[in-house]
Amino acid sequence: MLDTLLPILLFSALALAAIGAVRRVRLWRQGRPSSVPVIKGLMQVPRRYLVDLHHVVERDKYISHTHVATAGGFVLAALLAIVVHGLGLDSAILAWVLLAATTSMFIGSLLVAKRRSPPPSRLSKGPWMRLPKSLMAFSIGMFVVTLPTAGILPEGVFQSGVGWFAALVLAAVIVWGLGEMFFGMTWGGPMKHAFAGALHLAFHRRPERFSDATGGEHRSTGLKALKLDDESAKLGVEKPADFTWNQLLGFDACVQCGRCEAMCPAFAAGQPLNPKKLIQDMVVGMAGGSDAHYAGSPYPGKPVGEHKGDPHGPIVAREGTTLVDAETLWSCTTCRACVEECPMMIEHVDAIVDMRRFLTLEHGNTPNKGAEVLDNLIATDNPGGFDPDSRLHWAADLNLPLMSDKKEAEVLLWLGDGVFDMRNQRTLRAFISVLRAAQVDFAVLGTEERDSGDVARRLGDEATFQSLARRNIQTLSRYRFSRIVTCDPHSFHVLKNEYGELGTPQTPADYHVQHHSTYINELVVAGRLTFKAWKGGSVTYHDPCYLGRYNGEYEAPRDVLRALGIEVKEMARSGYRSRCCGGGGGAPITDIPGKQRIPDMRMEDVRETGADLVAVGCPQCTAMLEGVVEPRAAIKDIAELVADALIIETAAEKSPQRQEAPATPRPALEVTP
Amino acid sequence: MAFEALFKPIQIGSQTIRNRVVSTAHAEVYATDGGMTTERYVKYYEEKAKGGCGLCICGGSSIVSIDSPQGWWSSVNLSTDRIIPHFQNLADAVHKHGGKIMIQITHMGRRSRWDGHDWSTLVSPSGIREPVHRSTCKTIEVEEIHRIIYDFTQAARRAKEGGLDGVELSAVHQHLIDQFWSPRVNKRTDEWGGSFENRMRFGMEVLKAVRAEVGDDFVVGMRITGDEFHPDGLTHEDMKQIAAYYDATGMVDYFGVVGSGCDTHNTLANVIPNMSFPPEPFLHLASGIKEVVNVPVIHAQNIKDPNQAQRILEGGYVDLVGMTRAHIADPHLIAKIKMGQIDQIKQCVGANYCIDRQYQGLDVLCIQNAATSREYMGLPHIIEKSEGPKRKVVVVGGGPAGMEAARVCAERGHEVTLFEANEQIGGQITIASKAPQRDQIAGITRWYQLELNRLEVDQRLGTRADEATIQDLRPDVVILATGGQPFLTQVPEWGYDADTDKSLVVSTWDILEGRVAPGKNVLIFDTICEFSGVSAADYLADKGSRVEIVTDDIKPGAAVGGTTFPTYYRSLYEKEVIMTSDLALHKVYREGDSLVAVLENEYTGALEERVVDQVVVENGVRPDEALYYSLKERSRNKGQTDIEALYAIKPQPCLTDGGEGFALFRLGDCTAPRNTHAAIYDALRLCKDF
C-alpha cells in the first residue's frame, strides 16, 4: 500500500508546492520591475549560500551546526525520497544514504527543538513552535519507510496486520512532514524561508554585496539613487506594491530569527521599531491582512492586531493607522546592525529609506526638527541654517590653504558640517595640527563646500541630497587631488559610496576617500608622526556605524590607538556588532521618544569596560555621547588623542635670544580649542 | 551654533581677527627691564592667546618718548630699538596660538609722575597741573611737538619690525593727544589750540606721520573717549565730530571707545567700572561713535559675561567687545565657551584689585586668580592631575584660602574633605558682600562653589572640625584656613566683651552679618581704612543710621584703591555720612542709655567726645590659632611650611621626606591677616604640587 501511496503523496505535495510557488511568485511580482540576470543569479545561489550566508549564520555556532544538519539532511532526503520512493528506484545504497540524511535531519531537528525550549524572546513563536516537530515527522517518517528499501526490515513489513496499522500511522506522519516541508514552503509556512531565501539570494537587489571567486572586499551599503526626472513616477514607496519585486521577495525570506531585533538600538531603547516586525509587516502588506498572526516581539508600545495592510493600500496612513506608523520608520538610525546580522541578507535600511522618501517627498511629513533641517539645507546648504559664508569662521586663525587658491593638493580635506559646531571644531583643529606636523600638502574647499547630503538622504529627501551632491561634485571636479580625507564618517560614506552614481562622464565622482583614522594610520606607518608616551587612563573605542559596518574600517582606528601606546579595552559590542550612538539617519532630528536614550545605553557599554576615556571617530558620535550626563568617561576623537601626543620638531626660531638654541622638540602648542 | 556673533571673524585693516573678543590695552606693570617685555609679559599674553582671545592690545600707555616716564610703573618703552627683539618673542608667542597682538602707544603728557628715574619735565599743551598724579608740567613748545610726532613714528616702526600686528594711538584717558583735543586743558592760542582744526592738529599730524611710516599693511587704531563727563570737557557730540574727522582720513583702521574722562579721582572710577556699576554702563557712547565712523568699533567697560557679549554684538552696538578684566580673571574664557564650560569661567567680579595695584605702580594681579601673570613661574590656570600618590587631604575653613586649597587638591586628584563652620562657604567674602553695591564680590565664592561641586569635594558645611574629627579621617595632609576674629580686645578701654549685651563696642562683621541691629547714632572707628569700615558705614547709613566714621589714618577708606574709594565716597556723601580723620578711639563708656566715645587727636593729643548709641570698631583680624597648636606637635613637619620651596613654587619637602603623621599647613588669615589674593596665592602655590 505504501508503495502506491508514497509516490502519490510525494507528487501531490510537489504539485501543491508548485501551485503555491506560482501564487507566491505572483505576490512578489506585484512589486515594481527590477531587472536581474536570472540564470546568472540562480547559478550564484550555491556560492552565495555556502559562503556569504554561511558567513553570517556562522556567528552563532549552535544554529549554524543545527542548520547544516537539518537543511543539508532535508535537501538530500527530499531529493532521494523523490528518486527512491517517488520514482521507485529500488537501490539499497541510495536507501542507506537516505537513512543517513534523515538521521542528520532528525538530529538537527532535536537541536532546533532544544533551542526553542523555551525560545529566547527574539524568536517568533506561533507556527515556528511546531517546526521542530514537523522536521521530526518528516525525518522519522522518511527514515522508517526507507528501512525496508535498505534491507533492514523485510520488504512487505507494512503490508499485513499490525503492519497495516503502522503504515497508516506512518502515512499520517509523512503527510504531516511533507505538508510542512513541501506544501508549507510555498504556501506561507515557516519553510517558506527556504524557497524565498534561495531565490532572494539569486535575485538580490545588491548583487555586489556577495563574494566572488576573486576574493576582495564585497560590500554594498550606499543607498541607490531615486530617478527624479520622471515626473509621473511616484517618489519612494507608498504601498507594498511600490517596492521592487525582489525587495518583496527579500521580505518573504525572513526566518523571524530576531537577530536584527536583538541588535537594533531603537528597539532596545524602547522606541516603536523592531526590524523583524517591520519585515513581517511588509509580508503582511504584500499578501494583505492584519498583523494579528505575528508571533514575535511587537514594536515597543504598539500591541499587535491593530494594524492591517494590503498590497495596494498605503503603508503609512495620512490619518489613523494602516500597516506601519510613521514614527516606526523615523525611529531608525540607519545603523545597519540589522542588515549586518540578517542571515537572510534582507536590506532593512533600503526599505525604511524607501518609505521615508515617500513621506518626505510626497507627504512633506518629516517629524519634529526634520522639516526645519531640510529647509535649512535647501536655503543654506547646511542643516543648521548658518550663513554659508561662515563655514570657515572657526578657522580664521588657521590660515587654511584653499583649493580655490591652490587648485591642486595631495589631500583634499573635507571638513563637513562639524565646522558649525564648537565641539567638532576642536577635532578639526586637532586633525589639522596632525596634518601640519606630518607636513601634508592639503587644502580645503572652504565656503565652496556644502553639506554632503547625508542627512537629507536618510531623511528621505532625495531631491535635496542629489542637488547637494551634484553641486559638490561640480566643485570637486574643478580641482586636482589624489584623495579626499575627512573626519566625518557620514561624509566619508556618501562621498565614497553614494556620489559615484551621480557622476557624469565630464565630472566623474569616483574618488579615493579616506576616513582620517585611516589616513593618520598611513602617516604613522610611514613614520611621519612621532608621539609622546601615553599617560592617560584606560581607553575603549566606539566604532561609528558609518565607518565600521558601512565601510568595514575596524582596524585603522585601533592601529592608531595602538601606535599611541593605548591598549584598547573592547566593549562587549564592538566591531561589526558596535552599538549605534543614536546619531545616524537623522534620528536626533526626528527624535522619536522611547523608554531610554540610545547614547545612554552606549555609555553604559563604555562604563562596563571601566575605561576612563572613549575614543571616537565621528562628530555625531562625539555629540551624542557627550550629551550623556556625567559622571561618565571622557570622549575624545582619535585626532585629538593623536594631536595631544604629537611631538613637533621645530627649527630654531628667529628671535635673537633664541638663535643659539638648538632645535628642540616641543609639544604641539597650536592645539588650542 | 551658540555665540555665533562672538565667533565671527572680522577684518581690521590688514588683519583678520578670529573672533570678536579683545583684551584691550591695560598697563600690566610687568615690563621691568627698562621697559622691555619680559618672559613674564610674554607668557601672560601667550596664555590669553592660548585661551582663544581674538585680539590682544598689549602695553597700555606704552611710551614713545623718554619724557613720558615709564620707570615708576614698568610700562613698555618704545623709545628705543632695544625693544624690537623682545617684541618678536611676544608676537611669536601670540601668533603661535592664532591670536593677534597690537600695542597701545602714547605720550602721556602731564599724566604721569616726574619724581624718579630721569626726573623728566612733563609736557602739556598749556602747562595745567593734573590732579590724580599730582603732576605739574611745562607748556609744550613747537619743537617738542615735532620731536614727539617723530617719536610716535619710530615707536610704530619698532612695533612693526618686532612683528606685532598694529599699534593703537591712545587719545583717551587724558594723554597728550586728547590733552590737545580738550578745551579743558588746551588753552593755546597758536595753531595747536583754539579752533577745532587747531586742537585736532597734533593728533592728526601723529596719525599721518605714523601711517606714512608703517604703510597700509599694518593696523593703526585709535582709542578715544565717548564723553569726558566734565562740563568744560569734550562732550559726546564733540567726540562724534572728532571721530568722524579722523575717520575721514581713511587712515584709522578701528576706533576703541571708552566712556568718561579720567583726570580726576571721580572720573577715573568710571573708566574701569568696579562692581558698583551696572553691566556695560557706557555702551551707548561707543554706539554713538559707531554711527559716525566707517571702521570697526571696539568697546570695553564691564563686559564680563559671554551671553552679555553675544547680546551686544548681535545687537550691532559695536563690532568688537573688550573683555579685559574678564581675561585677567580668566584667560581661558573663550576656550571655556567653546568647550561648553561656561560654568567654569572664573568671572571678573569688579573688585578692581588689578587696576588699584596698577595705580600704585605695582604689578597687575587678580584678586581671585593667582595664576594670572605668574604663568612664567609655572603657576597653572589649568591644574593637571597628579601622577603621584592619591592623598587624603583635610581642609579646615572655607574662606578664600580654604576654597582654593580644596579646589587645587581636588584638581590634583586627591580625596578632599572641606570643613566649614558656617552653613555656606566664602568666609570673609560673604561678609564683604553684604554691603551695598558690594554683592558682586560673592561671585568669587559662587565660582568656587561650582568648582567644588564639580570636583566632588566632600563639603562638611555647618561643621566645626576639631582635633578628633580630623584624626578620624586619617589624613595625609591637613590644611588649616580657619581665618580669625575681629580684633576688638587690643585696647581694653574699648570695653569689648564676648557677650554682645555687655560689650560696649561691636565689630563691622557684627553689623554686616546682621548679628547686631543698626543703631540710630553710630560712631565707626576704623583704623584699618580698607573695605570693612567704609562698607559698614555705607551699610548702616543705608539702613537709616546717622553715621560718623572716624580714623586715626589720613582719611577713612584711605587704603581702598583709586578706582574704588570714589564710588564709596559718592555713596557716603550722598547719605550724609561724616568722615573724620586723625582721631583715635581712646575709650568707650556707658552713660545712661547712651555710649560715650572718647577720641584722641593723633597730632595734638586733645580729647573730644561723641555721645552715640552704637560704637563700631574696625581693627582688623586676630588669627584663630587654637586648632593649629593642638595639631602642630603631632604633625610630621611641626606645622612648618618650607618657605624657600613655597616662594620658589617647588613641592614641599615634607611630603616626600617620609616621617610619621600628617603634614600640616596654615593658610590665609589664621596665620596673619593679609588679603584675599595673598590667601589664594599661598593656597595655589602650596597645593599645586601635592
Ligand SMILES: Cc1cc2nc3c(=O)[nH]c(=O)nc-3n(C[C@H](O)[C@H](O)[C@H](O)COP(=O)(O)O)c2cc1C
Ligand atoms: C590694570 C588695568 C590697567 C589699564 N590700563 C590702561 C591703559 O594703560 N590704557 C588704556 O587705554 N586703558 C587701560 N585700562 C582700561 C582697559 O583697557 C579697559 O578699558 C577697562 O579695563 C574696562 O574694560 P573691562 O571692563 O573689560 O575690564 C586698564 C585697565 C586695567 C584693569
Ligand code: SF4
Ligand atoms: S538600521 Fe539600526 S536602528 Fe534601523 S532598524 Fe536596523 S538596527 Fe534598528
Ligand code: SF4
Ligand atoms: S529580518 Fe533577518 S535578522 Fe531579522 S528576523 Fe528576519 S531573517 Fe532574522
Ligand code: SF4
Ligand atoms: S582683580 Fe578683580 S577686577 Fe581685577 S580682574 Fe580680578 S576680579 Fe576682575
